[in-house]
Amino acid sequence: MSPITIPPLSEDLESVLIDADTIQRKVSDLSRRISEDYKDSDGLVVVSVLKGAFMFTADLCRQLSVPHTVDFIALSSYGNRDYSSGNVRLIMDVRENLADKDVLIVEDILDSGHTLSYLVRNFTARQPSSLKTAALVSKPDRLLTDVKLDYLGFEIPDVWVVGYGLDYAEQHRTLPYIAVMNRT
């Protein structure tokens, strides 16, 4: 594992919920499982949901042992930061044609599930040969949709987390660990 200098916890963060080593071990596990599941695939396209999934995607794909390409999509759900309105908007689409490809959507976190549910519907219409979903983190207590995850890193309680791609108002995205925001 490459040496990472762990930055100290800033004042607006309450505690580290998932440390960097634990994340890296989980990402390696997921990568192994995905490599095994797609060993016979002849066209895996990993679609990373910006911005939150950029770090997870980079670490995950670096360890995949099957041929794959990476593409990016950007979405936003407008409304208050604390809950998803369900109005998901496409900001930037993937460049690749997904028809007849094995598509794996990589998300940072599943909250209400509206974002992933929108993506699954949108991508299904493009007729991929298969479509699966991965998320690093899920908050099962907040889930409002019946969207299913094929690969999941961690289940966490209903708290706002930052780091490893996740932000609060664009802050803390590049921390190597996942931390809980202070409520005060």
Ligand code: IMP
């Ligand atoms: P959903 O559509 O409600 O599932 O929300 C998904 C999006 O909300 C995620 O992709 C994140 O961008 C954002 N989000 C939800 N919970 C958190 C959190 O605890 N920290 C940072 N971003 C979050």
Ligand code: MG
């Ligand atoms: Mg996201």
